[in-house]
Amino acid sequence: MITVRRTTLTAAVAALALTCGCGAADMTRQASPFAGAQGAKTVTLSVQSWVGAQADVAVAQYLLEHELGYRVDTVQVDEVPAWDALSQGRVDAILEDWGHPEQEKRYVQDKGTIAPGGDLGVSGHIGWFVPTYLAKQHPDITDWRNLDKYAPLFRTAESGGKGQLLDGSPSYVTNDKALVKNLKLDYQVVFAGSEAAQITQIKQFAKEKKPFLTYWYAPQWLFEKVPMTEVRLPPYREGCDADAAKVACAYPRTPLQKYLNAEFSKSGGRAAAFLKKFKWTTQDQNEVSLMIADQKTAPDQAAKKWVDSHPAVWRKWLS
Structure with missing residues (x-):
């Protein structure tokens, strides 16, 4: 990865993926119709097929829903097609990108349809x-x-x-x-x-x-x-x-990055602000990943366990 490794995260999907590094076909047609909807309190997240990225989405989804009152839809998209979906507003955010300079140049620098969302806090x-x-x-x-x-x-x-x-x-x-x-x-x-x-x-x-x-x-x-x-x-x-x-x-070695749809970055309110502040450590991510992939904990329950035991970490993301 490098110049590199997910639909709502059910336990079955997590078990199948076991999971960074990425999916099967281009799944952009699964994109939520609510992505980028004006005034809708809904966020659509791209979820890649490796467990680290699933852990990111699980925790972000849990907090968006339980602390900020959003409905969260998730869409499984391969790494490169995810950039296309993000540019088109089919999804609002990618939470773990391992480095795609061609897509970054095309969509961030040239077209301006995607905005950087900051470091995830994890180096890949x-x-x-x-x-x-x-x-x-x-x-x-x-x-x-x-x-x-x-x-x-x-x-x-x-x-x-x-x-x-x-x-x-x-x-x-x-x-x-x-x-x-x-x-x-x-x-x-x-x-x-x-x-x-x-x-x-x-x-x-x-x-x-x-x-x-x-x-x-x-x-x-x-x-x-x-x-x-x-x-x-x-x-x-x-x-x-x-x-x-x-x-x-x-x-x-790659500092993993987040990216947001440019319009969502500007008008996504508390959800966009939260996702920009979402930043955790490798230890945090591995803790959730281990629960999902090895202990077969449902992603939402793994997220809840982590959230319950790390309030000092995530409360900063909501401020």
């Missing part, structure tokens, strides 16, 4: 990871230059005789195919299909103490269940990922 980072138990057995495996030596360990039925690099959804922003090619690595990128499917595979590998190499990202609650160690890729330098086909460097 994508990388390649191996299980810590494997890194302890083979300490040099955490240097990308040694990966080919270990490629046989990572072969699967899907990787065509090469080592498998496990990715999540093809809709996530990922440089992995270019990295494998440009670093001349004997690996095949294999997409699990979604964050939920990727998590299932990672947990199964870990249960059996098998080797795996995976694209993964922080913040993410799974690190608490499956300790993983990052593989050092060539250092990130400003602009090294400007040409997607030529990327040969690590992913940057």
Whole structure:
């Protein structure tokens, strides 16, 4: 993510997504008819398919409804189409964006149809990871230059005789195919299909103490269940990922951002003001994410538990 990883959040949706990194099809047609409605006390939020973003929306929705008296509709939209929906007023806000400079230039700078909503307070980072138990057995495996030596360990039925690099959804922003090619690595990128499917595979590998190499990202609650160690890729330098086909460097660390529809930003009243002030920590987000994805708590109940125990944090967002 980087120059990167959700319809009302029912427990079933959360379980299916298990969830940052992103969804299936362009779901903009699900957009609420109330988005941007003049005078309507309704807010429509874009909800991405990873659990960190679901946690953001769950808490924001709970407070908008229970403290500010708004009706909140949520719409599942993939990362890039979400920008289109936001620009068109189909949704009012995106609460967790991992960096889309082309869309930012088009809609924020050139068209002025989207307005920055400020930092989420969470920094995101994508990388390649191996299980810590494997890194302890083979300490040099955490240097990308040694990966080919270990490629046989990572072969699967899907990787065509090469080592498998496990990715999540093809809709996530990922440089992995270019990295494998440009670093001349004997690996095949294999997409699990979604964050939920990727998590299932990672947990199964870990249960059996098998080797795996995976694209993964922080913040993410799974690190608490499956300790993983990052593989050092060539250092990130400003602009090294400007040409997607030529990327040969690590992913940057990205302060995650919020974006609002420009009209909503100006005329959205207390809801818009609240969303601009919404800012929490990685620890806060992981606390809610863990409840949703691992403990199978319904998102609204996970949000309530967090709200009940952190009044000093969220009351500042309402002032």
